[in-house]
Amino acid sequence: MNDLNARRPLKIRDVKIVNRFASFLSSKNITPNQISVLSVAFAALAAFSFLMYAREQHWWLLILAGLSIQCRLLCNLFDGMVAVEGGKSTKSGEMFNDIPDRVADPLILVTAGYAIHVVGYGGELGWCAGLLAVMTAYIRSLNASIGTPVDFKGPMAKQHRMAVMTFACVFASGEIIFWKTDYTLLIALILICLGCVITCIRRTISAYRFLEA
Template structure:
């Protein structure tokens, strides 16, 4: 795992119940790396829900997809807390901290694209969102590797992307019940694509200015 100064700033780490559960996990025979890998399992479950929705449009599959997205984020939260606050960090921890995210993001975003019924290009939009999500992380890690500060700025950092898609799952489920449409997913992925492009540009400019200063 990274040092605390290089971690994504999250206010939720200061919430008492979150700290209590992190301490509980730290006291068990559970490693941060195991938690990180589990995040991919939840991402795959979310992807499965989206793909099943693409076939039969049951509204509750969208709710399950959103729930699995949040479970994935909880894994992302607790792997770092168990590693740093729980004192279980390892030399290989950064690999497990980063690689599962690069798998989980495209799994969720691409499958969400295929779940869209209101347009014919949902799959392409999902692939675009997935690739750009990976690109935002690539620019962050590349910049840090050549001496720039670790940059988690948005507007579409990981937590922002997943928040937008989770809300879209809820709204799309309501849409399906009332109108049998899923414009919310289309709007969400469009926002994610545009936001990721802006995020990539902002992170690149910040790194350039720092390195050339």
């Protein structure tokens, strides 16, 4: 991750405590690539939580899934900060920055679909969300490879998808306690699918206009 223009714009990088923790990580024998791989482990923990919830329907499994999703995002934040601000960027950094995300997104979204009990098509919806999430990233990478500016616009970029899923986990845990339903997860995945379609269209149109200008 050597090109600052190719970084996702995040205001949280300016928070002092975040910078201090990034500096702490940079001072240790920890590489950005290791942090990137750790993000997949947290995504796998979220996936495991969703699959266990599909069997047991314990509300705390949804909380665990939400916490794991946020830990995944923190890894995504700190791998870049350790690489750039910490001066530990490597030639293979772009691979480790991108490939783990393409694994983590489907892990979370697909298994969230299987966790839905209120309808019979939750699994299919999860697969749809996972594929569309990968598609948004593919269009971004494709556009950058053909010379257009790196485009992180939403409405359902990675941080937006994971924010929706985190809130869904929190609200669904309350829903399962009081009503024994999980409509929140269903609504969240529908919003992610629709938002990803819009995101793909917006990024494609932006690239087209740039190339044809």
